[in-house]
Amino acid sequence: AQSVSQHNHHVILSEAASLELGCNYSYGGTVNLFWYVQYPGQHLQLLLKYFSGDPLVKGIKGFEAEFIKSKFSFNLRKPSVQWSDTAEYFCAVNEEYDKIIFGKGTRLHILP
Amino acid sequence: DVKVTQSSRYLVKRTGEKVFLECVQDMDHENMFWYRQDPGLGLRLIYFSYDVKMKEKGDIPEGYSVSREKKERFSLILESASTNQTSMYLCASSVNSYEQYFGPGTRLTVT
Numbered sequence: 001a002q003s004v005s006q007h008n009h010h011v012i013l014s015e016a017a018s019l020e021l022g023c024n025y026s027y028g029g030t031v032n033l034f035w036y037v038q039y040p041g042q043h044l045q046l047l048l049k050y051f052s053g054d055p056l057v058k059g060i061k062g063f064e065a066e067f068i069k070s071k072f073s074f075n076l077r078k079p080s081v082q083w084s085d086t087a088e089y090f091c092a093v094n095e096e097y098d099k100i101i102f103g104k105g106t107r108l109h110i111l112p
Numbered sequence: 113d114v115k116v117t118q119s120s121r122y123l124v125k126r127t128g129e130k131v132f133l134e135c136v137q138d139m140d141h142e143n144m145f146w147y148r149q150d151p152g153l154g155l156r157l158i159y160f161s162y163d164v165k166m167k168e169k170g171d172i173p174e175g176y177s178v179s180r181e182k183k184e185r186f187s188l189i190l191e192s193a194s195t196n197q198t199s200m201y202l203c204a205s206s207v208n209s210y211e212q213y214f215g216p217g218t219r220l221t222v223t
Contacts, residue, residue, distance in 0.1 A: 043217075044155075044214040045214070046212075090154060090155065099145070099157060099170070100212060102147075102155040102156075103154055104154035105155075
């Protein structure tokens, strides 16, 4: 079965620091990859997605992620974080025509 | 914008009660999903549905059932609530299984 691993459960950074959240998945076939974000008290929402094409995808609020097929990875990055990026981030993956599998989440806390 | 609404934000029930959680989406999506979210465990899929009157078990269906009589509505039922079902319950919908839109969640406490 598919699985998704997020390397860090809790990350604390200062404002303006660079961010990279790790994500690895287990399936070797064609996959679609996502990062979702849940800001405090808000709905879970899509941050960015990869279906095909350019492996470097850009999402909302300056986030980007790189799909590296050989490493089964889809790491999330942001060059300079802001206090408003404090949230929980979930990596997710699905095969074609299948349900989405979510990682366990990474809580990101940005110090002002 | 896609809107997914859930009937309650907070709910407190007693052990053994039958609990209904309702979810409604307004975008005519075929697919609907119920998850529970627990700290350190992420989102775990309970049940999903690809069409009216159709349901499929997710990863943790034990103790739950679902109903989908209309396309826009997907209900989660706890037949006999137990304390280990205290959790945040999230409903989602999608037009395909690629991108899901989530509701605000229902925080259920079973005492």
